[in-house]
Amino acid sequence: MFLEIKDLSVKIENKNILKSLNLNINKGEVHAIMGPNGSGKSTLANVLAGKEDYEILNGKIIFKDNDLFDLNIEERAQEGMFLAFQYPVEIPGVNITPFLHSAINSKRKRMNQDEIDNLSFAKLLKSKASDLGINIDMLKRSVNTGFSGGEKKRYEILQMSILNPDLAILDETDSGLDIDALKIVTDGVNKLKTKDNSFLIITHYQKLLDYIKPDYVHVMVNGSIVKSGGSEIAAEIEKDGFQKFQ
Amino acid sequence: MNILDNYQKNKKNIFFTENKDVQNYREKLLTIFENDRFDRKNNESLKNINLKNFFDFKYKYLVPEEISVINNYQDDNYSIVSINGQCSNFKDDKIEITKILDEDYNDFSKNNIIEKNDHFVNLNSLFLNSGFKIVIKKNNNIKIKISNIVTDDALTIFQKNNYFCEEGSSVSLIEEYENKNNSTSNILNVIKLEKNSKFNHFLIQDNSPNHNLIITSHSSCKKASTYNQKVYNFSEGYVRNFHYSKLLETNSEADLQGIFFLKDNNTSNNKTFVKHLAGECKSNQVYKGILNDRAKATYFSNTHVDQVAQKTEGYQLSKGILLSDNASYFSKPELKIYADDVKCSHGSTIGPIDENAIFYLRSRGMSKIAATKMLISSFINEELSSIDDEQMFQTIQKKLVRYLSKVK
Numbered sequence: 001m002f003l004e005i006k007d008l009s010v011k012i013e014n015k016n017i018l019k020s021l022n023l024n025i026n027k028g029e030v031h032a033i034m035g036p037n038g039s040g041k042s043t044l045a046n047v048l049a050g051k052e053d054y055e056i057l058n059g060k061i062i063f064k065d066n067d068l069f070d071l072n073i074e075e076r077a078q079e080g081m082f083l084a085f086q087y088p089v090e091i092p093g094v095n096i097t098p099f100l101h102s103a104i105n106s107k108r109k110r111m112n113q114d115e116i117d118n119l120s121f122a123k124l125l126k127s128k129a130s131d132l133g134i135n136i137d138m139l140k141r142s143v144n145t146g147f148s149g150g151e152k153k154r155y156e157i158l159q160m161s162i163l164n165p166d167l168a169i170l171d172e173t174d175s176g177l178d179i180d181a182l183k184i185v186t187d188g189v190n191k192l193k194t195k196d197n198s199f200l201i202i203t204h205y206q207k208l209l210d211y212i213k214p215d216y217v218h219v220m221v222n223g224s225i226v227k228s229g230g231s232e233i234a235a236e237i238e239k240d241g242f243q244k245f246q
Numbered sequence: 247m248n249i250l251d252n253y254q255k256n257k258k259n260i261f262f263t264e265n266k267d268v269q270n271y272r273e274k275l276l277t278i279f280e281n282d283r284f285d286r287k288n289n290e291s292l293k294n295i296n297l298k299n300f301f302d303f304k305y306k307y308l309v310p311e312e313i314s315v316i317n318n319y320q321d322d323n324y325s326i327v328s329i330n331g332q333c334s335n336f337k338d339d340k341i342e343i344t345k346i347l348d349e350d351y352n353d354f355s356k357n358n359i360i361e362k363n364d365h366f367v368n369l370n371s372l373f374l375n376s377g378f379k380i381v382i383k384k385n386n387n388i389k390i391k392i393s394n395i396v397t398d399d400a401l402t403i404f405q406k407n408n409y410f411c412e413e414g415s416s417v418s419l420i421e422e423y424e425n426k427n428n429s430t431s432n433i434l435n436v437i438k439l440e441k442n443s444k445f446n447h448f449l450i451q452d453n454s455p456n457h458n459l460i461i462t463s464h465s466s467c468k469k470a471s472t473y474n475q476k477v478y479n480f481s482e483g484y485v486r487n488f489h490y491s492k493l494l495e496t497n498s499e500a501d502l503q504g505i506f507f508l509k510d511n512n513t514s515n516n517k518t519f520v521k522h523l524a525g526e527c528k529s530n531q532v533y534k535g536i537l538n539d540r541a542k543a544t545y546f547s548n549t550h551v552d553q554v555a556q557k558t559e560g561y562q563l564s565k566g567i568l569l570s571d572n573a574s575y576f577s578k579p580e581l582k583i584y585a586d587d588v589k590c591s592h593g594s595t596i597g598p599i600d601e602n603a604i605f606y607l608r609s610r611g612m613s614k615i616a617a618t619k620m621l622i623s624s625f626i627n628e629e630l631s632s633i634d635d636e637q638m639f640q641t642i643q644k645k646l647v648r649y650l651s652k653v654k
Binding site: 050074077092094099103107142 | 611613
């Protein structure tokens with residue numbers, strides 16, 4: 001098993017958010033989690049990425065044979081986990097080049113690989129940006145600072161393509177995107193899909209899943225997965241909403 | 247605190263004590279010291295400091311034996327070594343440097359300042375023992391670097407420097423303070439800018455823990471002149487930066503900026519004050535601080551717009567990052583506006599490093615410490631990237647790296 005979430009219960013500020021949640025993802029699979037507002041989808045994404053605001057009450061998560069709770073935030077990233085943020089953070093003064101260069105070399109160091117030198121990294125960044133239709137001038141700007149919603153999401157996918165994760169978690173990547181931006185972003189994701197990596201896509205709407213075809217769709221309500229199946233569930237939700245699952 | 251006894255005991259070593267006018271002036275200063283309650287709570291100049299260290303001191307001054315160097319190593323570049331606040335006389339067609347001893351007293355008396363609430367300036371005037379005057383001559387454009395050296399332990403330097411920029415002149419002055427001994431330097435700079443002149447003033451402060459540095463400046467700008475000041479404080483000892491600007495005539499500008507990096511138990515007090523006394527002038531006051539461990543800082547900024555100063559533009563900003571729960575930064579921006587057609591603003595943001603930004607960077611694989619350092623660097627990125635002088639940029643970078651190496 002690539003990712004195994006077993007009986008996970010999590011709370012924040014005395015409020016139970018995730019309740020005995022179970023989810024298994026194999027290598028090469030695309031899973032989608034759909035659910036209404038406040039169902040705990042983003043909490044799951046943040047807990048997987050290692051955000052420290054949450055209290056783990058019960059359960060365990062195994063990722064690539066590691067107990068995830070033994071790894072801190074950066075170790076999880078270095079092991080191949082990537083979270084595309086719902087609201088990417090603006091960081092004035094931090095340029096993407098040194099930041100991502102440092103990030104990729106941290107990962108390579110953990111994998112006992114040689115570091116990428118400045119020139120090779122600059123070439124890699126330029127080529128990936130070009131694939132995603134990102135203007136080279138944008139690479140000179142501070143991370144996410146002053147970007148539109150669409151630009152931020154494209155920037156997330158650019159980072160994902162550079163870091164080439166084993167498990168990518170896309171937290172409502174479709175929110176705030178117009179149809180053209182959605183297509184660019186989802187094309188970027190589809191290009192990254194291989195038999196060796198997996199995706200966990202969190203969304204409210206079926207629209208995203210028209211572009212990224214999931215192998216499994218899960219419905220999450222009130223902190224638990226209440227139904228799992230194929231793409232037909234997304235269509236069901238699109239038609240009838242989440243009411244019947246609550 | 248017996249400042250009177252201290253003065254009487256040492257006055258033979260203090261400048262201008264024979265002069266009657268000076269005697270009268272100092273009598274007034276002594277009266278202020280005698281009558282003041284040294285109210286640390288309400289007096290900005292006394293916040294966070296140990297009064298005994300600064301007002302119950304043992305006076306000691308050594309006239310430097312070495313002759314300081316003024317080296318015109320390239321046509322428009324001057325390198326000066328100021329030793330215990332003194333330097334040699336020098337003159338060419340672009341610049342004139344005069345030791346305070348050789349200067350006619352009247353030139354200094356014009357700048358006598360009595361500060362009701364700033365005892366450090368009054369101490370400087372009372373115990374004056376060093377200083378110089380630099381005149382940048384009309385329509386010349388020069389660069390000056392001053393290395394301020396203090397030779398011995400336990401010295402008390404009371405230094406007054408006068409800078410005078412003649413019409414149309416332009417000067418870029420880099421001052422370095424890097425002293426390792428446990429002395430105190432109390433320096434007052436009086437800077438006068440004539441019409442169409444420009445003064446870019448950089449102060450790099452990097453003293454060891456037992457060296458106290460108190461710097462005060464009073465700049466005044468005539469028509470279409472500009473005074474820009476940038477302070478980089480990496481000192482491990484106490485530093486006080488109090489800088490005042492007066493915009494006397496139209497289209498003049500003052501830009502007072504500073505960044506400070508504090509750690510351990512260090513303290514820094516900062517103040518900028520711009521008085522707009524004529525219309526169509528601009529001012530900018532921006533201080534940023536990074537504080538670790540139990541460090542403390544204050545920053546008072548003030549924009550005063552006189553009723554005649556229409557079309558004023560005045561901007562103030564104070565920002566701080568607290569790297570420890572025990573660090574503190576007190577910031578107080580003030581605006582006093584007596585004109586009705588002005589654009590003025592102020593802002594202050596102080597807090598711990600942004601945890602969401604840390605999480606974001608770590609989620610890409612950067613360690614917490616690397617992410618923290620990157621965010622600190624980004625916090626002052628604007629100030630660093632605006633440094634034109636490559637050598638100065640490298641100097642500041644090295645000091646930043648040294649500061650960051652202690653951040654855990």
